[in-house]
Amino acid sequence: MTVSVSSPAERRRNKIRARILSAAEQVFAREGADGLSIRRLAENIDYSPAAIYKYFKSKDELVDELKETFFELILEKVHSIADRATPFAERSRDYVATYVRIAVEKPHHYAAAFAGEAVSEGPVEHEPGFELSKKGQAFTALRGMIEEGVATGAFRSEIDPSLAAKSLWASMHGLTMMIVHLPTFPAFKADQTVMPREDFILFHADQVIRGLEAHHG
Amino acid sequence: MTVSVSSPAERRRNKIRARILSAAEQVFAREGADGLSIRRLAENIDYSPAAIYKYFKSKDELVDELKETFFELILEKVHSIADRATPFAERSRDYVATYVRIAVEKPHHYAAAFAGEAVSEGPVEHEPGFELSKKGQAFTALRGMIEEGVATGAFRSEIDPSLAAKSLWASMHGLTMMIVHLPTFPAFKADQTVMPREDFILFHADQVIRGLEAHHG
DNA sequence: TAAAAATGGTGAACAGTGTTTACTTTTTGA
DNA sequence: TCAAAAAGTAAACACTGTTCACCATTTTTA
Numbered sequence: 466m467t468v469s470v471s472s473p474a475e476r477r478r479n480k481i482r483a484r485i486l487s488a489a490e491q492v493f494a495r496e497g498a499d500g501l502s503i504r505r506l507a508e509n510i511d512y513s514p515a516a517i518y519k520y521f522k523s524k525d526e527l528v529d530e531l532k533e534t535f536f537e538l539i540l541e542k543v544h545s546i547a548d549r550a551t552p553f554a555e556r557s558r559d560y561v562a563t564y565v566r567i568a569v570e571k572p573h574h575y576a577a578a579f580a581g582e583a584v585s586e587g588p589v590e591h592e593p594g595f596e597l598s599k600k601g602q603a604f605t606a607l608r609g610m611i612e613e614g615v616a617t618g619a620f621r622s623e624i625d626p627s628l629a630a631k632s633l634w635a636s637m638h639g640l641t642m643m644i645v646h647l648p649t650f651p652a653f654k655a656d657q658t659v660m661p662r663e664d665f666i667l668f669h670a671d672q673v674i675r676g677l678e679a680h681h682g
Numbered sequence: 683m684t685v686s687v688s689s690p691a692e693r694r695r696n697k698i699r700a701r702i703l704s705a706a707e708q709v710f711a712r713e714g715a716d717g718l719s720i721r722r723l724a725e726n727i728d729y730s731p732a733a734i735y736k737y738f739k740s741k742d743e744l745v746d747e748l749k750e751t752f753f754e755l756i757l758e759k760v761h762s763i764a765d766r767a768t769p770f771a772e773r774s775r776d777y778v779a780t781y782v783r784i785a786v787e788k789p790h791h792y793a794a795a796f797a798g799e800a801v802s803e804g805p806v807e808h809e810p811g812f813e814l815s816k817k818g819q820a821f822t823a824l825r826g827m828i829e830e831g832v833a834t835g836a837f838r839s840e841i842d843p844s845l846a847a848k849s850l851w852a853s854m855h856g857l858t859m860m861i862v863h864l865p866t867f868p869a870f871k872a873d874q875t876v877m878p879r880e881d882f883i884l885f886h887a888d889q890v891i892r893g894l895e896a897h898h899g
Numbered sequence: 900t901a902a903a904a905a906t907g908g909t910g911a912a913c914a915g916t917g918t919t920t921a922c923t924t925t926t927t928g929a
Numbered sequence: 930t931c932a933a934a935a936a937g938t939a940a941a942c943a944c945t946g947t948t949c950a951c952c953a954t955t956t957t958t959a
Contacts, residue, residue: 474906474956481907503946513909515948520907524946576797579863595866627872632857632886639856640849646796649812655844669849676893691927691935698936720917730938732919741917 497573535574536599561670714790753816778887
């Protein structure tokens, strides 16, 4: 009757699992899901391809873990912004900018995290575990920020925080995807001068937050 | 010396090409690029797989034509909005809403159109033919609308139309991708009541246009 | 401790994929 | 009519994710 909650066998198993994930992460970060093949991965860690399946049910499951870990990172960074004591106007813009900044650092991870199967229609049902998922948590944090804005009068009083959070999230997501997928985005102003990516992210953040703000005319 | 600019052989070739594309379109619309296999496609049109390669250099090239045709459709619809005589405030919102509406009608097409290889860095160079591409034309139309807004005083005078167009495009793109990839998006307000997709599109359109508007306090 | 059971690891195979090559048939143009 | 070009094909190549039967090792149980 050992007291250890994890047996040596378990620890060994977790170690190998982690080694597989680590090797997969490196390939995935550079080449994405398509570039990551089970056979290449097996070779990298000196195992047979079939061995991978003793640790993961499928390639999808393996990749899902990489995505989940990545979203934890975004969540962490974004929470650290939400908890800051900086003025609301600045903080809300930082929030948006930070999300985009972190997301585009691992373009393959981010794109893959949202590239489930595309569904055209289907009855819109509230999926049960959403609030508990990483995406759900990120969304909740975003809504909380908007609630604060409404409560303090910074944002228009008539907005529904839940709706506004989704709209805002869509806008953040949009810029991120643009940067991830279009190599030449954003880049150019009207006078053809180049604008650094960072500056454009801030511009966009300012833009989308303005849409929420109350007018102090 | 025939006067016809297209020989019978050419016309026959184009016909078969079109038949291939048509068969491909149907599968692609339902299952996307992954569901569309050359072998299945060949079977559908009673040809051998290798025959496809007499008409298209690769599967990518074939799919690219489907995407291009789709983007022409978006462009057309969106132009018809831009040319309307309705008041600017309404028209600009319609523009955004229409883009999203049409785009989500063919989710696989839209998602694929933006899913080039994800590139993390790379020096930002203005790609030569962008203005002439379908995406480039859509962007130009959008910028034109914003220029009109700035000129008439509806939008803030200090905004750079080129930058604002990119920001606005990113926001439109974001909502589209959210709807395309997340089956349960948007759906729920704070009180847990369902909001129809169409209503949310209008909400988002209003939101992003507000970010551009001058304050008339 | 001995037997039984579960686990870890493997090579080979299955069913796919996009694509190329060598070859035959058909169509075209002079 | 006859050479050249184009259309079409079967078979193979080089991949992919995944499964299966099998062996070795380790862990658990009697």
